[in-house]
Each structure stands twice: as structure tokens, then as C-alpha cells.
Amino acid sequence: MDNILANLQLLTSLAPTINIELIANGLLVGAIFALITYGMALVWGVMDIINVAQGAFVILGGYVSFYFVNAMFQIAPDTPRLLWIILSMPVAAVAVALFAHIVFKLVIERILDRDLFVALLATFGIELVMQQGMNQFFSAEERIIDAQLPTFAFMDYMVNIPGSRLLGASLGIVAAIFIVGLVRYSRFGRAIRATAQNVRAARIMGIDTNRVYAMTFALNGAICGIAGSIVAFVYVIHPFQGLVYTLRAFAIVILAGIGNVVGVIFAALGLGVYENYSGFILGPEFQDGMVFIIVPITLLVRAWIMRRKRQYLK
Amino acid sequence: MKHMLLAGAVTLASTAFALGASAQTITLGAAVSQSGKYSTNGMHTINGYNLAIELINARGGVKVGDTTYKLAIKYYDDESTPARGAELAERLIKQDGIKFLLGPYSSGLTKAIAPVTEKYGVPMVEANGASRSLFTNGYKYLFAVLSTSEQYLSSAVSLAAEMAKKEGRDPSSVRIAAAFENDPFSQDVRAGVLDDAKSFGMKVVIDDSLPKNLSDMTPTMTKVKALKPDLFVVSGHSKGAATATRQMAEQNVYVPMVAMTHCDSADIVGKFGKAAEGILCAAQWAPSLTYQDDLFGTAADFAKKFKEKYGYAPPYQAAESAAAVEVFTKAFERAGSLDQAKVRDALAATDMQTFYGNIKFDKNGKNIAKPMVLYQVQNGELVVVAPTKWAQAKVVFPRKRN
Numbered sequence: 001m002d003n004i005l006a007n008l009q010l011l012t013s014l015a016p017t018i019n020i021e022l023i024a025n026g027l028l029v030g031a032i033f034a035l036i037t038y039g040m041a042l043v044w045g046v047m048d049i050i051n052v053a054q055g056a057f058v059i060l061g062g063y064v065s066f067y068f069v070n071a072m073f074q075i076a077p078d079t080p081r082l083l084w085i086i087l088s089m090p091v092a093a094v095a096v097a098l099f100a101h102i103v104f105k106l107v108i109e110r111i112l113d114r115d116l117f118v119a120l121l122a123t124f125g126i127e128l129v130m131q132q133g134m135n136q137f138f139s140a141e142e143r144i145i146d147a148q149l150p151t152f153a154f155m156d157y158m159v160n161i162p163g164s165r166l167l168g169a170s171l172g173i174v175a176a177i178f179i180v181g182l183v184r185y186s187r188f189g190r191a192i193r194a195t196a197q198n199v200r201a202a203r204i205m206g207i208d209t210n211r212v213y214a215m216t217f218a219l220n221g222a223i224c225g226i227a228g229s230i231v232a233f234v235y236v237i238h239p240f241q242g243l244v245y246t247l248r249a250f251a252i253v254i255l256a257g258i259g260n261v262v263g264v265i266f267a268a269l270g271l272g273v274y275e276n277y278s279g280f281i282l283g284p285e286f287q288d289g290m291v292f293i294i295v296p297i298t299l300l301v302r303a304w305i306m307r308r309k310r311q312y313l314k
Numbered sequence: 315m316k317h318m319l320l321a322g323a324v325t326l327a328s329t330a331f332a333l334g335a336s337a338q339t340i341t342l343g344a345a346v347s348q349s350g351k352y353s354t355n356g357m358h359t360i361n362g363y364n365l366a367i368e369l370i371n372a373r374g375g376v377k378v379g380d381t382t383y384k385l386a387i388k389y390y391d392d393e394s395t396p397a398r399g400a401e402l403a404e405r406l407i408k409q410d411g412i413k414f415l416l417g418p419y420s421s422g423l424t425k426a427i428a429p430v431t432e433k434y435g436v437p438m439v440e441a442n443g444a445s446r447s448l449f450t451n452g453y454k455y456l457f458a459v460l461s462t463s464e465q466y467l468s469s470a471v472s473l474a475a476e477m478a479k480k481e482g483r484d485p486s487s488v489r490i491a492a493a494f495e496n497d498p499f500s501q502d503v504r505a506g507v508l509d510d511a512k513s514f515g516m517k518v519v520i521d522d523s524l525p526k527n528l529s530d531m532t533p534t535m536t537k538v539k540a541l542k543p544d545l546f547v548v549s550g551h552s553k554g555a556a557t558a559t560r561q562m563a564e565q566n567v568y569v570p571m572v573a574m575t576h577c578d579s580a581d582i583v584g585k586f587g588k589a590a591e592g593i594l595c596a597a598q599w600a601p602s603l604t605y606q607d608d609l610f611g612t613a614a615d616f617a618k619k620f621k622e623k624y625g626y627a628p629p630y631q632a633a634e635s636a637a638a639v640e641v642f643t644k645a646f647e648r649a650g651s652l653d654q655a656k657v658r659d660a661l662a663a664t665d666m667q668t669f670y671g672n673i674k675f676d677k678n679g680k681n682i683a684k685p686m687v688l689y690q691v692q693n694g695e696l697v698v699v700a701p702t703k704w705a706q707a708k709v710v711f712p713r714k715r716n
Contacts, residue, residue, distance in 0.1 A: 003521065007537070015540040021565075025532050132349060140354040142556045144585055151564050158539065162564035235529045236556050240351050244527050279533030285496050285523045287533070 007281045017158040022276045024161055030272025031169035032230055034265050035176050037249040037256075039223035042183070045259045046196040046216045048116065049108065052123040054249055055242025056130035057221055060099060061092040061228020062237035063134060066143045068092070082167075085147055085233055089171065092225035100221025104214050112213060127242065134239040145233040168230040175226045179219070180261060192216055196259070247292065254295050257302075340376065340383045340652065342642065343390075343412035345402035345427065347419050350394025355579065355631050356419045359442055361624050362635025363387055363416060369609060369619070376643045379650045385643070392418055396426035403430040412436075413654055416638055419631070421445030421463070421499045428456050437645075437658045441638035442631060445498045446505070449678035457661050457679045459641055459670065460634045463499050464506030465686050466596040467547050469700055470573035471510040473594070473688065474545040477571065477711045486515030491543035491569065493534050493558070495524045495550035503549040503575060519543050524550045531557050535565040545571045552580035563589035570712030573688070579629055583694055592713035595689040599630040599670055600698050602706055603687065609640055610669040637670035 011019060040054050051057075065088040072084040103126060111122050149163030183189035194202040195212045203209050231237065231245070252271055256263030271291065278290035344363065347356035367385045370376065375384045388410060392399035399418055406412040407430070415431055417424050417440020424443025428451075431438040437455045444463040448456065475485035490511055494504040501523075511518055519541050522534045528550055538546060546569040548558040555577040562572070563586065574582075577595040601617035610616040616636065620628040641664055646652070649660035665674045671684035688700040690709055699709040 010537070010540055018536050018540050021536055022533070029530065029532075135349060135351075135353055140351055142553050142580060144556060144560065146586060151566055153566055157566050160539075160564070160566045164564065236553055236560075238553060241527060241529060244529050276533055279530075280536060283522045284493075284528070284531060284534055285525045287530075288525055288527070 003283070004281055011280070015158065017155050020155070021159045021161075022280055023273050024159065025165065026273030026276040027269050028161070028165040028169040028272070029276070030269035031172045031176075032227060032234065033245075033248050033252060033272060034268035035172045035223060035230075036227045036245050037252040037264050037268055038176060038179065038261070039220040039227075040246075040249040041253050041256070041258060041261075041264055042192075042216060042223075043220045044253060046192055047108075047112065047213050049111075049119040049123065050116065050250070051220065052120060052246055053103075053127040053130060053242075054220075054224060055244060055246035056127045056134075057096055057100065057224035057242075058228045058231060058245045059134060059237055059239065059242045060130065061096045061225035062232035063138050063143065063228070064092040064095045064225065065089070065229030065232050066145055066237060069145050081148055085145060085167075085229070086171070088145075089175070089226045089229045092229045093222040094225070096225030096228065097218040097221040100224075101214065101218045104217045108217055109210070109214070112210075127246070131239050131242065138239065140239060143232065143237040144235075145229075147233040162234075164234050168234040172227070172230055175223070176265075179223060182219075188215060244288075247288070251291050251295050255298050338384060339386050340378075340414070340646065341386045341388055341410075341412060342414050342416050342639075343388050343403075343406035343410065344416040345390045345392040345399050345406065345418050345423070347394040347423070348389075348391035350392075352394040352419050352423075355442070356394070358629050358631040359419045359635045360389065361620070362441070362628070362632035363639055365620055365623060365632075366609075366636040366639035368623075370639070370643055373609075376646050378646050378652060383646075385639075387416065388412060392423055394420075394423075396422050399423040400426040400430050403427040407431070407434050407436055413652065414438075414642065414657065416635075416642070417441055417443055417458075421448065421502075422497070424448055424456075425498070428453055431455050435654055435658075437654060437661055439638045439642050439645075439661065441634035444502070446502045446680075447498060449680045453679060455658055455679075457641070457664075457675050459637045459668075459673055459681050459684075460598050461684055461686050462680050463502035464509070466503045466506065466575050467549065467573050468506045468510040469596070469686055469688050470545065470547060470571070470594055471507055471514065471516070473573075473700055473709065474571050475514050475516075477709075478544070486517075488514070488516045488545060489541070489543040490516055490518045491520035491538050491541065491546045492518055493520070493522045493524055493531065493546075493548045493550070493554075495528065495554055496526065497551075500524075500549040500551070500554075500575075507547055524554060528553055528557060531561050532565065535561050535567050538569065539565065539567050543569055545569065545573070547573050549575040552576045555580035555582055556585060559586050559590050559593065568713075568715055572713060577691075578689070578696060579631070583691055583696065587694065590691045591694070592710055593691050594699070594709075595691070595696065597630050597687050597689055598684075599633045600687050600689065600696075600704070601627070602698055603671070603704050605667055605669050605671050607640065607666070607668045610636070613669045616669045633670050637668045637673070640668050641666070641673060 043051050068088045068091050069084045111118050147164045152161045191207050191212050195209050252267045256267040279287040346359050347353050371384050375382045390402040415436055415438040419442045421443040424440050432453050432455050439457045441459050444460055446462045446464050474488050478485045478488050494500040520537050555574045559582045573594040575596050582590040601613050603613045606612040617628055645660040649656040673681050674683040676682045687698050689696040690699045697707045699705050
């Protein structure tokens with residue numbers, strides 16, 4: 001308790017500038033979450049599947065990126081590091097999309113018409129297999145890509161913005177804009193949206209919904225691949241680290257509401273800041289807990305609002 | 315009838331075979347993580363065990379009374395889960411008839427297995443469970459060759475006190491920031507640091523505990539930056555070491571003295587280069603120490619043999635595992651019998667030097683004869699800086715600013 005009070009005091013009177021750092025870092029982290037969540041929301045909205053393996057896909061993307069960047073350093077040691085790090089994103093995107101397609105053919109395709117519970121179990125199983133598989137293939141050692149970017153310091157070193165995080169967030173935003181544009185303006189995107197709105201009607205209109213499902217799942221894989229390469233140079237890659245991202249993405253979708261793209265972005269940024277603050281005030285061990293407490297609270301509030309409008313939660 | 319006879323004959327034959335085999339070999343049992351989150355360290359453990367067995371067998375084996383035995387180990391994979399570890403220990407003892415156990419990797423697994431070995435009176439020598447809670451239950455059959463976890467970073471606290479004195483300050487003016495993972499091992503390390511800080515009258519200004527699936531320490535770093543402590547101690551397995559090293563550099567956090575656990579297994583030097591410079595690392599063992607024994611030779615000889623066989627320099631996890639096998643064989647020889655109670659008593663009377671360090675157990679089975687060592691990253695190398703008796707170089711203090 002004393003601890004918490006002392007931390008609050010630090011924020012309000014002793015060193016108010018650190019608020020700026022907490023907020024800035026929170027927003028940058030939030031941008032990465034937004035990308036991962038967008039993929040989850042897409043699969044959830046279109047296919048009615050909550051992909052528990054989302055985090056494992058992200059980590060897989062991180063490994064692809066890690067090995068790609070390292071291999072390129074070996075082959076061409078004098079080339080700029082940044083080039084390979086940026087190039088590793090499309091590589092990871094393609095690799096994880098292919099992997100996601102295999103998973104789709106093996107598992108997801110068979111459970112499309114089953115209820116949500118079966119989908120949860122199936123993707124949970126995929127996650128377990130992927131974790132252990134990555135553990136066998138890549139070992140349990142922590143992997144990182146060292147981007148060797150400078151940190152930008154302001155206000156007498158009290159506010160620091162790491163270059164790697166800035167790069168991660170901006171690449172994440174670029175990728176997100178591209179994907180949102182794809183879903184909104186392309187023919188493929190129209191098919192996705194039609195399928196999400198009404199499967200039967202879409203089929204009658206001649207849309208091959210099964211193909212749309214396959215493409216959606218692969219697209220999600222690509223998103224995770226990109227997010228994974230960002231995670232590899234901002235944080236740490238470890239076979240069992242995926243759950244962190246799955247659970248964050250889940251909380252953000254609940255917070256934003258399914259099918260609400262703009263909501264996802266704001267919820268993700270907000271969550272990043274909120275998480276940094278709860279980590280600062282209560283200590284990092286409560287960071288996860290404070291994220292998940294949002295889920296029941298949001299659901300309760302939403303149910304309460306709906307009851308007042310005499311609606312009900314589907 | 316005929317079938318029954320045949321079956322009977324087969325059973326007899328196989329029993330005879332089993333007896334014949336066990337007359338020549340002592341089979342030790344071990345449940346070690348080959349999959350799951352401890353699989354890397356589990357592999358170091360297994361390699362350490364296997365190298366010791368190989369050398370002992372190459373020298374003819376173990377002489378117990380008048381018979382000479384070869385050694386073998388029966389392994390199971392505990393999947394890094396304590397419940398599975400306990401189950402496998404039970405299976406090794408009850409089903410496979412194993413009479414002596416080697417420890418698993420990690421305190422959590424050892425904690426799960428110790429009650430089982432205790433129940434059946436099976437002596438267990440373990441090398442990778444350092445939690446001090448293992449040695450407060452009055453276990454009679456548990457022996458640990460390594461230093462317990464509360465000693466890991468306490469040497470850093472005394473080093474900080476020493477440095478403060480050198481600067482003409484009172485050690486009680488030292489302010490400590492601590493970030494420890496919320497697991498039995500790291501919490502023990504924390505307890506050791508807090509005890510020592512208290513005895514010097516130092517103030518702990520940050521006391522954060524890190525979650526198991528840690529990915530971000532930014533809030534802690536921000537706090538450290540605001541409060542400017544003199545000593546920053548971190549323990550959160552290799553992930554904690556990697557995350558702390560990276561984020562300290564990224565967030566421009568400067569603390570004159572930084573100490574961690576697991577920075578060698580996290581390879582912070584290889585991963586971060588300059589950012590790791592000056593960090594102090596706690597270790598159970600170092601190849602530059604001057605301990606020796608007649609099986610492996612010196613610590614450096616062990617490192618050489620290990621590298622020849624497995625192609626990488628031995629982390630201390632491998633060294634302590636090899637030492638555990640060595641302690642077992644010496645106890646067999648001194649007991650002159652394979653009776654479990656007699657071997658247990660012989661183990662309790664152990665007082666020897668191995669390449670890994672001196673080993674003497676107190677009545678709770680923990681090794682009280684070996685101190686921890688403290689490395690510092692200097693010019694990209696890990697060099698021993700404390701205790702002074704084995705120091706290869708002087709500690710660089712304060713740490714250079716990047």
C-alpha cells in the first residue's frame with residue numbers, strides 16, 4: 001500500500017514529466033497491439049472463430065524474421081541492418097500466411113460450421129502444438145533482433161522514446177492502413193465483408209465463402225507475421241510468450257466491440273497507456289491482471305446499457 | 315496350459331535377465347525437462363549428468379564393497395510441469411525399481427519430487443533446485459550441491475557497501491532498486507538481498523515483482539530513472555535478464571551498479587554487446603576457478619572436456635549436474651553398500667572438493683562449503699570480480715555511461 005502511494009506521489013508531485021514517458025510508451029506499444037487485434041477481430045467477425053493461437057502465430061512470425069535477419073547478416077555483413085529488418089516483415093508475413101493456410105486446411109476448415117466452443121478448443125490445441133513445436137525447433141532460448149537504433153531523449157533524459165519502438169509503431173501503423181484499405185476497397189475485401197454480413201446471401205450472390213474463409217485466415221496469418229517481426233526487435237521472442245498477445249488482443253476486441261475497426265485502434269492505444277500506468281502504480285506483476293479485469297467490467301457495463309435499452313446480448 | 319508355461323518361461327527369463335543386468339549396473343533415475351519451458355536448461359543438466367557417467371564408466375566404474383559397477387541413468391521427460399515430475403519420480407521408484415535419484419531442473423520441479431523420494435526413502439542428489447524453501451522441511455534424503463538462491467545476489471549488496479565505503483560514504487546511504495520475478499527462486503533471491511540490505515541499513519526504494527510471462531519492464535525502468543538508486547538488482551530467469559538489459563539501454567536508465575541472475579544463460583553479451591557492459595552477473599561456478607578433483611581435473615579441464623563432447627562451453631547448470639553424479643559415486647564407495655539408508659548416511663557425511671567447488675552438507679542437505687561468484691561484463695567478456703579470492707579482474711565501478 002505504501003508502495004502504491006509512493007508511486008502515485010512520484011507521478012503527481014515529484015517527477016510529473018514521467019507521465020509523458022508513460023503515455024508515449026503506452027501509445028507506441030498500443031500500436032503493436034492494434035495490429036495483432038485487427039487480425040483477431042477479422043477472423044472473429046468473418047468466421048466466428050476466436051483464434052486462441054493468435055499469439056503463437058505472432059511468435060512464429062518473430063522467429064521467421066529472426067532467422068531471416070541473421071541469415072542476411074551472414075551473407076551480406078556490410079549492408080545496413082535496418083534494411084533487412086524492414087524486409088523481414090514481408091518475408092514473415094508470407095511465411096506465416098502459408099503456415100496459417102496449412103492450419104486452415106488441416107483443422108479450421110473442418111470446424112467452420114461447429115459452435116464457438118469447438119473453435120475455442122481447436123485453436124487452443126493448435127496453440128499448444130505450435131508452442132511445443134517452436135520449442136523443439138527453435139529451442140527455449142530467448143531471441144531478439146537488435147535493431148541498434150538510438151533512443152530519443154527529451155526533457156533532460158526524463159522522457160525517452162526508444163527508436164526501435166518508434167519504428168515498430170510506425171511500421172505497424174503502415175501495415176494496418178494497408179490492410180484496412182485492402183478490406184475496404186478491394187474486391188477481395190468486399191467479399192470478406194459480404195460474407196461477414198450474411199453467409200447465405202453471399203453464397204447466393206456467387207461468392208465462394210469457403211475461399212473467403214481461407215483467404216481471411218491467411219490474411220490474419222500475414223498480419224501476425226508482421227506483428228511478430230516487430231515484437232522481435234522491440235521485445236523478446238520465446239516459444240511460450242504468445243499468450244501475452246492473445247490475451248491482450250482478446251481484451252481489446254471485447255473493449256472495442258466486434259466489427260468496430262476504429263474502436264480497435266483506440267482501445268489498443270488506450271490499453272497500452274492504461275497498462276503502463278497500472279504497471280507503474282501497482283507494480284508489473286499486476287499489469288496482466290489489470291488488463292483482464294477490463295473484460296468482465298466491459299461486459300457488465302455493456303449488458304447494463306443494453307438492458308436499459310431493452311436489448312439483450314447475443 | 316502350454317501358453318501359460320511359455321508365458322511363465324518368458325517371465326522367468328526376463329527376470330533373470332533383469333537381475334543379471336542390475337548386478338553389473340547401478341541405474342540412477344532422473345526426471346528432467348526435455349520439453350516445455352525448461353528444455354534448454356534441462357538439456358544442460360542431462361549433458362552434465364551424461365558426461366560424468368561416461369568418464370566414470372571409462373575409468374572402470376564404481377567400486378562398492380568388492381563389486382565394481384557401471385553407472386547408467388534412466389531418464390523421463392517431466393515436460394517442465396511439477397505434477398508430471400512427481401508422477402514420474404513415483405514411477406521411477408515403484409515401477410522401474412530405481413533406488414537412487416538425481417535431481418530435475420529448477421526449484422519448482424525439485425520441490426515436487428522431494429516429498430516423493432522422502433516418502434520412499436530414496437536418496438536424491440540434486441544440482442538445479444536452489445530455492446531455500448527446499449531446505450526448511452527437514453528432508454532427510456535430499457542433498458543439493460549448489461549454493462541456495464538467497465545467496466545469489468547478496469554478494470552484490472556487500473560489493474555495493476564496499477564501494478560506498480571506498481567513496482567515503484556510509485554503506486547505509488546506499489539505495490537499492492529491486493525487480494524480481496514472482497516465482498519461488500527469484501523470491502528467494504529477493505529475500506537474500508533484503509536481508510543483507512537490512513544488515514547494512516540500506517534502503518530499498520523500489521521493490522517490484524515481475525510477472526511470469528514478462529514482456530515489458532518499462533514502468534519499472536521509468537521508476538528507476540526517477541528515483542536514481544545506487545544499486546539495481548534484477549532476477550527473472552533469462553527472459554528477465556534479456557528484457558532488463560535491453561530496456562535499460564533503450565530508456566537511458568543509468569545506475570552505477572547493476573546486478574542480475576541468469577545473464578550468462580541469456581547471453582546478454584552476445585545479444586546486446588555494448589549495452590551489457592559493466593553488468594554484474596551471479597553464477598554458481600566459473601571455469602576460471604581453481605577447484606579440482608581426480609575425476610574431471612580442474613574446473614578448466616571440465617570445461618574443455620565438456621566443450622569437446624557437446625560443442626559449447628558449459629554453463630554452470632551443466633557443471634553442477636556433473637558434480638552431483640560425482641558426489642553420488644563417492645558416497646557409494648564410502649558406504650560400501652547399495653543399501654539406501656547407508657548411502658544416505660554416507661551422503662550426509664560428504665566433505666570433499668570437486669572441480670565445481672567444495673561440498674559439505676548441513677543437516678538440511680544444502681551445500682554450505684561453496685560461495686557464489688560474481689562476474690562482470692568487461693569489454694564483452696565475463697570476468698570474475700568477486701569474491702576477491704578468485705577475482706580475475708577488479709570490479710569497474712561506477713558503471714560507464716553508454
